[in-house]
């Protein structure tokens with residue numbers, strides 16, 4: 001290992017970080033991929049059209065640094081001003097820039113102990129002090145924990161990887177209690193049956209809501225994320241973006257992103273389908289001995305009453321069914337299972353039935 005090697009002088013001047021580990025993208029094509037919360041359905045047919053009509057000759061030119069085609073489509077969709085929308089290369093890009101822009105204090109940024117595991121990575125990368133606030137025994141957020149002095153607040157709603165939703169009233173109480181900090185609500189999974197706090201950006205100048213095209217809009221491969229907030233917040237975010245990289249969004253992405261937002265019917269259809277599959281699969285998993293709470297996301301975070309998560313994870317993987325497992329305190333007995341197509345979920349259930357049976361024999 002590296003630690004046994006002598007550190008060269010110059011290495012003391014390197015910004016060293018422990019990177020985020022994304023879920024595996026297996027090379028094999030024959031797997032059932034339920035490990036990174038992608039959408040099992042293709043993007044809108046309008047995106048296909050946009051791809052087909054894209055004129056590659058335009059690639060000669062830089063893209064619009066303001067990304068107006070996409071910003072306008074999102075502003076129309078959410079009934080906010082163009083100066084209230086920021087777009088980036090996936091919400092990871094939007095979130096990373098938001099950490100850099102808004103979390104610039106000696107006081108700790110607050111987020112839950114069980115949450116999106118990129119938050120502490122960005123905080124470490126930028127040397128931002130932070131404090132993890134433990135969720136309660138039922139993995140619920142304790143609002144009082146976010147009513148203490150802080151340098152900023154961030155949490156997903158629904159939370160990841162638990163899938164649990166906090167009521168919009170609780171989220172608003174946290175925002176209202178923190179007029180001296182920026183509060184970021186990461187709504188990566190909001191479209192699967194949770195209420196967005198986007199309407200509250202009119203009321204709270206310090207609220208930034210971040211969403212993504214990667215889950216509910218079936219475009220993880222294109223990399224589009226966005227933030228909605230007050231014109232002041234978005235202005236500060238743009239200042240940092242233009243001090244870093246003016247051209248984050250390429251022409252093809254802007255065209256496809258706009259086409260996607262304009263097809264609301266298809267968006268509703270696929271999110272409803274995923275919700276229906278999730279609800280259908282819940283009793284099946286319960287029958288097989290899984291324990292979990294009410295997920296409002298496109299995944300279920302479950303543990304088994306007798307079989308360890310590590311065992312199930314490995315056995316599933318050996319048979320080409322990929323789910324996510326973290327060897328971390330409090331959640332090491334849980335699997336996060338993305339909701340796939342009905343057929344994929346039926347194959348998962350059949351596999352589990354089989355496994356439980358052969359284990360009993």
Ligand SMILES: *Cc1c(COP(=O)(O)O)cnc(C)c1O
Nearest residue numbers: 090091092116160188212214225
């Ligand atoms: C998936 C996810 C993101 C990042 O999504 P992008 O693909 O970068 O848009 C951000 N936050 C949470 C909680 C997520 O689960």
